[in-house]
Amino acid sequence: MTSPAEFYLDEGGDGPPRLVLTGPYLVSTIGFVDRELRKIDVELDEIDLSGVTEIDTVGAWTASQLAEKHSAKVVGASSRAERLIKALGESADSSTVRAPREGVMMRVPRAVGEGVANFGAGVLTLLSFLGEVIAGFGSIIRHPRRFRRKAFVHQLERVGVTSLGIIGLMSFLIGIVVAQQGAVQLQQFGAEIYTINLTGRLTLRELGVLMTAIMVAGRSGSAFAAQIGTMKLTEEVDAMRTIGISPIEALVIPRIMAAVLMMPLLGFYAACMGIIGGAFIASISLDIPFLTFLSRIQEVVPMYDLYVGMVKAPVFGLIVAIAGCYQGMQVSGNSEQVGLRTTKAVVQAIFMVIVLDAFFAVFFTQIGWA
Numbered sequence: 001m002t003s004p005a006e007f008y009l010d011e012g013g014d015g016p017p018r019l020v021l022t023g024p025y026l027v028s029t030i031g032f033v034d035r036e037l038r039k040i041d042v043e044l045d046e047i048d049l050s051g052v053t054e055i056d057t058v059g060a061w062t063a064s065q066l067a068e069k070h071s072a073k074v075v076g077a078s079s080r081a082e083r084l085i086k087a088l089g090e091s092a093d094s095s096t097v098r099a100p101r102e103g104v105m106m107r108v109p110r111a112v113g114e115g116v117a118n119f120g121a122g123v124l125t126l127l128s129f130l131g132e133v134i135a136g137f138g139s140i141i142r143h144p145r146r147f148r149r150k151a152f153v154h155q156l157e158r159v160g161v162t163s164l165g166i167i168g169l170m171s172f173l174i175g176i177v178v179a180q181q182g183a184v185q186l187q188q189f190g191a192e193i194y195t196i197n198l199t200g201r202l203t204l205r206e207l208g209v210l211m212t213a214i215m216v217a218g219r220s221g222s223a224f225a226a227q228i229g230t231m232k233l234t235e236e237v238d239a240m241r242t243i244g245i246s247p248i249e250a251l252v253i254p255r256i257m258a259a260v261l262m263m264p265l266l267g268f269y270a271a272c273m274g275i276i277g278g279a280f281i282a283s284i285s286l287d288i289p290f291l292t293f294l295s296r297i298q299e300v301v302p303m304y305d306l307y308v309g310m311v312k313a314p315v316f317g318l319i320v321a322i323a324g325c326y327q328g329m330q331v332s333g334n335s336e337q338v339g340l341r342t343t344k345a346v347v348q349a350i351f352m353v354i355v356l357d358a359f360f361a362v363f364f365t366q367i368g369w370a
Contacts, residue, residue, distance in 0.1 A: 004033070005025050008022075009040075018044065020048045021052050025063070044072040061088055152257060158220065166215065171272075174211060179198075179278035193288075195278070196293055204306050204308075213317070217320045218346055233332075256322065320353070327341040327344050
């Protein structure tokens with residue numbers, strides 16, 4: 001077994017002590033004394049290497065660093081140690097290494113230009129994708145046998161049936177929150193009975209469909225992007241094209257149709273659960289009977305509020321499905337892209353849903369459905 005490196009302080013003289021290094025100062029042995037050498041805080045006169053039996057670059061670097069730190073001179077070094085210490089001194093470079101960087105007047109225009117160019121390329125890619133989807137629908141209309149019925153039914157289950165639980169619970173709790181907070185504010189004016197109006201109209205017109213779209217975007221839109229993106233990485237999409245199967249017809253169209261068809265049903269279901277949640281909290285905190293709350297909903301909520309929600313629902317479903325499928329088809333390179341594209345799909349879908357909801361609010365107000 002190789003003996004470890006050692007050292008001791010020789011304080012025999014009148015001046016500062018000498019540091020005497022003994023044993024092999026190699027990369028495999030110096031670890032035993034490195035921490036102790038760093039703790040030396042006294043001024044040294046010399047660093048004696050005459051007792052060093054073997055030395056490599058790491059040992060020479062340790063000796064030179066100690067000499068520089070304590071302003072000491074190295075003595076007793078062998079010819080090998082002298083060569084290594086000299087080589088280390090010649091290779092030392094104290095200059096600051098910095099990556100070249102352009103000035104602000106060049107960086108900012110360049111970044112803006114790259115952003116505009118990337119945006120334009122993204123718009124063209126999206127338009128190309130939409131063109132492929134439209135062409136795929138046209139091909140299925142001409143050749144109905146090519147429609148993937150089993151894939152469509154499977155996506156109906158994934159988008160709709162399996163999400164009933166989370167959407168129902170979320171909508172029920174939102175109905176409770178809207179009714180409770182609305183009642184607190186309306187009680188100040190003695191108008192708590194209008195909590196029914198507030199809950200019914202807000203749930204049917206806005207919150208039911210909007211929150212459902214956000215949930216579907218986070219749940220199904222992300223799944224679309226991850227599933228298709230993984231198939232792109234494993235070259236399953238390329239294999240489908242090789243054997244004459246259109247990925248748009250087999251993967252994208254069933255998902256889009258399932259989202260468009262299920263969103264109105266899920267939106268109506270969410271609105272009903274929200275109203276039930278409002279009726280539940282009203283029966284507890286406002287002493288409004290549960291059935292009275294429900295029957296009053298039919299009187300105070302105009303039918304066009306339901307129409308507003310049902311018109312928005314398929315558009316939201318289309319946006320969510322297209323965002324998820326488009327981002328999934330853009331995956332390339334490595335598995336990190338799957339996560340990035342999935343995140344983009346959810347963010348873009350929710351953003352576009354909220355923007356379109358604002359446009360719908362203005363539009364329906366202008367046509368008298370306020």
